[in-house]
Amino acid sequence: MDINCAVLTPIGKPFEGRRNGALSPHFPLLALFPALRLLSSLVLPFMVGGILVFFTVVLAVKVRSRGRRSRCWRLYIEFASDVFREGFLDNQYTQLLQLQDENEPKFVLQVGTLFLEDSEKLLNQLRGILDKQDVDFEKLDACVRKLTGSSASIGANRLKNVCMPFHNCCKKGSKEGCLKCLQQVAQEYLLVKSKLETLFKLEKQILAAGVSVPVLSLQQQ
Amino acid sequence: MSSPRGPKACGGGAADRQIHVLAVDDSSVDRAVIARLLRSSKYRVTTVDSGKKALELLGLQEPNVNMIITDYWMPEMTGFELLKIVKESSALREIPVVIMSSENVPNRINRCLEEGAEDFLLKPVRPSDVARLCNRMR
Numbered sequence: 225m226d227i228n229c230a231v232l233t234p235i236g237k238p239f240e241g242r243r244n245g246a247l248s249p250h251f252p253l254l255a256l257f258p259a260l261r262l263l264s265s266l267v268l269p270f271m272v273g274g275i276l277v278f279f280t281v282v283l284a285v286k287v288r289s290r291g292r293r294s295r296c297w298r299l300y301i302e303f304a305s306d307v308f309r310e311g312f313l314d315n316q317y318t319q320l321l322q323l324q325d326e327n328e329p330k331f332v333l334q335v336g337t338l339f340l341e342d343s344e345k346l347l348n349q350l351r352g353i354l355d356k357q358d359v360d361f362e363k364l365d366a367c368v369r370k371l372t373g374s375s376a377s378i379g380a381n382r383l384k385n386v387c388m389p390f391h392n393c394c395k396k397g398s399k400e401g402c403l404k405c406l407q408q409v410a411q412e413y414l415l416v417k418s419k420l421e422t423l424f425k426l427e428k429q430i431l432a433a434g435v436s437v438p439v440l441s442l443q444q445q
Numbered sequence: 446m447s448s449p450r451g452p453k454a455c456g457g458g459a460a461d462r463q464i465h466v467l468a469v470d471d472s473s474v475d476r477a478v479i480a481r482l483l484r485s486s487k488y489r490v491t492t493v494d495s496g497k498k499a500l501e502l503l504g505l506q507e508p509n510v511n512m513i514i515t516d517y518w519m520p521e522m523t524g525f526e527l528l529k530i531v532k533e534s535s536a537l538r539e540i541p542v543v544i545m546s547s548e549n550v551p552n553r554i555n556r557c558l559e560e561g562a563e564d565f566l567l568k569p570v571r572p573s574d575v576a577r578l579c580n581r582m583r
Binding site: 316319320322323325327328331334335338339341342366369370372373374376377378379 | 477569571
């Protein structure tokens with residue numbers, strides 16, 4: 225016994241089919257051809273247009289990001305040049321930069337951060353020693369020596385130089401002299417801290433732009 | 446000069462032939478710098494922040510230390526005192542000791558060399574200083 229069943233096709237047209245019969249095709253292959261032609265005449269230009277737009281956008285992004293990369297580089301080099309010219313950092317810093325490689329890409333950032341943390345602690349210790357009635361000049365001197373040493377190790381030239389008179393005041397045992405020196409050292413520290421933090425920020429921007437940080441080298445004049 | 450722990454060359458060779466340097470410095474900045482300098486010359490580096498900790502490490506069964514590089518000025522035990530203890534110890538006296546200092550005091554340098562220091566480096570230590578050490582270790 226044949227069963228007629230009405231089944232809804234996706235486009236909602238009902239058609240009758242027999243359970244044991246083959247379904248007769250509604251769209252013969254030749255009938256597809258005009259549809260294909262319509263499709264190609266409408267869709268193809270859009271596709272071509274779309275591909276063109278895509279490549280233009282990709283090119284624009286590449287050009288813009290190359291522009292951004294070179295701008296990052298330029299900013300970094302200009303700023304670093306000023307920092308070196310004003311004597312905040314010296315050749316020791318560039319030597320440390322040259323020690324950076326793919327094994328330790330953040331070496332200078334790490335050492336710089338250690339230096340800033342260390343220096344804050346030392347400055348607080350110096351203030352603490354000078355705050356006392358009886359100043360322990362030997363302890364003071366040892367602290368100043370540590371600050372001098374770490375400044376030299378990072379290449380913080382001006383800070384290192386400003387530690388020298390402090391060292392002398394400690395030897396003389398002059399509390400007043402030491403207090404003045406501490407003020408100068410603290411001031412100089414803040415300046416080099418701001419320079420280093422800006423350098424690190426600019427380096428991060430370069431790395432984010434997908435380029436490696438330029439290796440600086442000082443030209444002797 | 447040849448020694449039982451004699452290194453062939455700095456850099457290269459299997460890990461067990463790698464020169465192991467013990468770096469002693471109370472400054473975290475200087476420790477980081479000297480460690481990087483030594484590692485970039487392919488030394489294996491252990492850092493400690495005091496002479497006392499250095500001696501604890503050296504007193505272990507197999508310290509396997511081929512060279513000691515120490516800062517001169519450290520609280521509690523100076524690099525010079527550490528040098529003396531190492532040179533007076535029969536177990537440790539063969540280990541070359543290098544002293545570092547940020548102060549260029551000729552008397553101090555001479556005293557260290559007379560006490561048996563291998564070399565005396567002025568801080569900040571440069572890659573060229575480490576290269577020189579490497580040549581001397583051959």
